[in-house]
Amino acid sequence: MRTRLYQAVAFAAVLSASATASSPVLSADLPPPALPPVYEQPLPPENVFEGWYLGGTIGGATVSYDFSQSNGSIDSNGVLGGAIGGWSWQSGPVVIGIEGDILGADINGSRHFNAGANLASPDINTMADLRLRAGYAITPRVLVFGTFGGxxxxxxxxxxxxxxxxxxxxxxxxxxxxxxEVALNPKWSARFDYQFTDFDSETVKYPGGPVTYDPDASTYRGSLIYRF
Structure with a gap:
C-alpha cells in the first residue's frame, strides 16, 4: 500500500514538472496581443498660397466727395462686384505677389446746392485696381496680408x-x-479684405461753370479664389 502511494506521488511530480517546462513553448506559439491602431494626421499643404489665381469678388463701398460748390461733401454708398486675379510667391510663411481687379459698381449719392436750386448726383459705375500684396501665413492655411497700389x-x-x-x-x-485669406483646400480659398482709395480731384465743366470733385473710397469685399 505504501509502495503504491509513493508511485502516485512520483507520477504527480513528473506531470507538474512536464507542464512547467512546456509553458514557455506554448506561450511562444500564441500571437502577441493586438495594439490599438495608430492614425497618422495628414500633413498640411506646403506653399498653398503660391501660384496664379483667379476669382470672383463682391461687396459694398462708401465714397465721400469734397465738392467745390457747397463747402461740404457728397456722401454716397452702394455695391460692387467683379473679377480678381494675380500671382503669388511663397517661401515658408512669407507671401509676396501682385494682383488686380476689375469691378462693376453702383455707388451713388446726391446733394443740393445753390439754395436747393441744383442737385449733384455722382455715381461711380466702374472701378479697377493694380497693387502689390505681401502677407504672412499665421498657420499653413490662414494668410493675413496688406496691399498697396494704384x-x-x-x-x-x-x-x-x-x-x-x-x-x-x-x-x-x-x-x-x-x-x-483661408485655404479651403489646395485649389480653393476664401478671403475678406478692406481697401481705402484716395483719388485725385477732377474738375468738370458745366454750362453754369466748373465744378471740382475729390472722392475718397472705402470698399469691403468677400472673394472666392481658384488657384491654378
Missing amino acids: AWANADLPITGPGGSGGSADFFGWSAGGGA
Missing part, C-alpha cells in the same frame, strides 16, 4: 437745375488695405 474709377456726374448738365470723369489715385 486705382481708377469712372463716374457719371450729372447736375440738374440752372446751369447744370450731364457730366463724367475718370479718377486716378492710390489704394491701400489688407485682409485675410
